[in-house]
Amino acid sequence: MTRVARREGLDVVVEKTCANSLRVGFVDQVVPDARYLFLGRDGVDVVASAMKCWTNPIDLGYIFPKARFVPWRDVPYYGARYLANRLYHLVSGKETPGLLGTPF
Structure with a gap:
């Protein structure tokens, strides 16, 4: 820090x-x-925010400014995990995981 x-x-x-x-x-x-x-945050707001994050397309304008704080040695690890997850969803045809419970 x-x-x-x-x-x-x-x-x-x-x-x-x-x-x-x-x-x-x-x-x-x-x-x-x-x-x-x-x-502290209201749980309903947290769920709505998480759903938006999971279902929206990637916003490079949001990601790139944050990426400059990621240590370079961590980039291959997180990049590989991200690509593997995207590839899995493309090949399997599965969407982003849904939420359990009753919609609000």
Whole structure:
């Protein structure tokens, strides 16, 4: 985080990776002076947002600015996973996974 802050000329870096919300203890060890902000969202809004994300076409204007923060060593891994998933859906004819339960 220090490297990102220096490179971007920032005093504060906000990191909001969803996975890190599940491993606060790890983040505490790696970034001992980290501060946390808890944001709560309405579950219906979360589902609507996830559905939109899963079903919309890829928005490169959204992805490319975010991609510059992905470590280069991780690009082959995530790129291969993404391509394998797209290929699976093309070959199998299956759509993006649906949601369980009653529509709201």
